[in-house]
Amino acid sequence: MPNFTSTSEFLLLGFSDIRDLQILHFFVFLAVYVTAVTGNLLIIIAVMLDHHLHTPMYFFLMNLAVLDLGSVSVMVPKAMANSLLNTRSISYSGCVAQVFFYFLFSGSDSAILTIMAHDRYVAICRPLQYETIMHTGACIRMAASAWIASILNATLHTGATFAITFCSNIINQFFCEVPQIIKLSCSDLYLIETGLLLFSCSLFGGCFIYIIITYMKIFATVLRMPSVNGRKKALSTCLPHLTVVSLLLFTGTFAYLRPPGNTSAELNVICAVMYAILPPLLNPFIYSMRNKELKTALLRLTDVGHFPQIGSSKILLVKLG
Numbered sequence: 001m002p003n004f005t006s007t008s009e010f011l012l013l014g015f016s017d018i019r020d021l022q023i024l025h026f027f028v029f030l031a032v033y034v035t036a037v038t039g040n041l042l043i044i045i046a047v048m049l050d051h052h053l054h055t056p057m058y059f060f061l062m063n064l065a066v067l068d069l070g071s072v073s074v075m076v077p078k079a080m081a082n083s084l085l086n087t088r089s090i091s092y093s094g095c096v097a098q099v100f101f102y103f104l105f106s107g108s109d110s111a112i113l114t115i116m117a118h119d120r121y122v123a124i125c126r127p128l129q130y131e132t133i134m135h136t137g138a139c140i141r142m143a144a145s146a147w148i149a150s151i152l153n154a155t156l157h158t159g160a161t162f163a164i165t166f167c168s169n170i171i172n173q174f175f176c177e178v179p180q181i182i183k184l185s186c187s188d189l190y191l192i193e194t195g196l197l198l199f200s201c202s203l204f205g206g207c208f209i210y211i212i213i214t215y216m217k218i219f220a221t222v223l224r225m226p227s228v229n230g231r232k233k234a235l236s237t238c239l240p241h242l243t244v245v246s247l248l249l250f251t252g253t254f255a256y257l258r259p260p261g262n263t264s265a266e267l268n269v270i271c272a273v274m275y276a277i278l279p280p281l282l283n284p285f286i287y288s289m290r291n292k293e294l295k296t297a298l299l300r301l302t303d304v305g306h307f308p309q310i311g312s313s314k315i316l317l318v319k320l321g
Contacts, residue, residue: 007169010095011088013269015079015174019086026083029076032281036072039284040065046297053297056134057123057237060116061287061294063143064244067112068280071105074098075175075276082174095176099161102175102276103154107200109279110207111146113248116241117211118142124234125221153200160193173268175276180268204252211245240287247282251275 015025047053047062075098082088090098122133161178167186171177182193218238225231251274288295 007092007166009089009091009169010176011170012079012082012090012176013172013174014088015083015269022083022086026080029080029083032277033072033076033080036076036277036281036284037069039288040069040072040280042298042301043284043287043294044069046294046301050297050300052293056119056139057116058294059139060112060119060143063146064109064112064116064283067105067109068283070101071109072277072280074101074105079174090176095171095181096158096162098176099178099181100154100158103157103200104150107150107153108146109248110204111150112143113241113245114207114210115142115146117214117245120238120241121214121218123237124218157193157196157200160189160196164189164193173272175272177272208245208249215242236291240289240291243286244279244283247286248275248279251278 014022016022043065044062047058047065078090078094078098082090119134123130126133157178161181164182164185165187166181166184168184171180171184173180178193178197215238218234222231222234225234288298
């Protein structure tokens with residue numbers, strides 16, 4: 001079998017060989033991408049400009065929106081370009097970039113969601129200590145730790161993946177997905193990346209277990225609240241986050257824990273769309289529909305004259321504390 005280690009490009013999975021369907025795929029992905037980008041940008045702008053949202057919960061939500069914006073931008077624009085230009089190729093460096101940034105954004109996403117669960121736990125279960133625990137410095141350190149750890153994780157995965165000797169340059173996916181790249185290996189080096197993937201999966205599993213335990217404590221506290229309005233208010237701040245976590249867990253489980261075997265290319269694409277594109281697309285709608293403060297802030301964006309003016313010295317991080 002020929003050795004393609006020094007190849008300058010990879011060939012991705014095409015959606016169709018029929019030109020009309022390729023154009024249709026382009027417009028579908030364009031609509032999805034514009035919707036996802038617009039929704040996440042609106043959340044970022046609203047949190048930055050509205051002083052009512054300068055709290056730890058919305059600071060982490062803004063981080064999540066940035067990550068979703070980056071995540072959907074890793075693969076969708078290239079998929080659109082390939083459909084429009086009737087090509088399947090991606091450069092070697094482009095594939096490396098996709099792998100790195102996908103791990104960066106997905107890893108940070110899981111970490112930020114875990115931090116958001118901790119924030120809700122402190123706010124509901126330890127309200128008198130909330131300002132002491134979730135102060136400005138703590139929020140910045142937690143967010144920075146999530147980003148730095150994800151950069152290191154992405155660097156390890158990218159280095160291990162492209163240290164492999166490839167026997168083919170045909171990837172059975174519409175973007176550079178690591179499990180599909182590993183299948184191209186003709187050396188035992190793929191075992192290193194496989195081990196790293198298992199380690200990362202265990203870390204993600206630990207994050208989700210922590211979130212589940214945290215919400216068990218939150219619900220126990222909420223059920224002991226004497227006021228019905230208090231219970232409703234507490235749950236209203238948790239349900240969007242819990243919905244986002246459930247969506248990410250469901251799509252990831254469906255994609256990676258389905259029965260082994262020779263699955264079809266169509267099923268691989270459907271699974272990839274579910275776990276890589278659906279969460280960034282739906283997260284802004286989930287948060288804006290269930291959160292009155294955020295919904296009000298988003299509505300203010302359409303009325304610039306009534307939107308609070310923020311001086312240059314009043315930045316978001318100062319307001320967190």
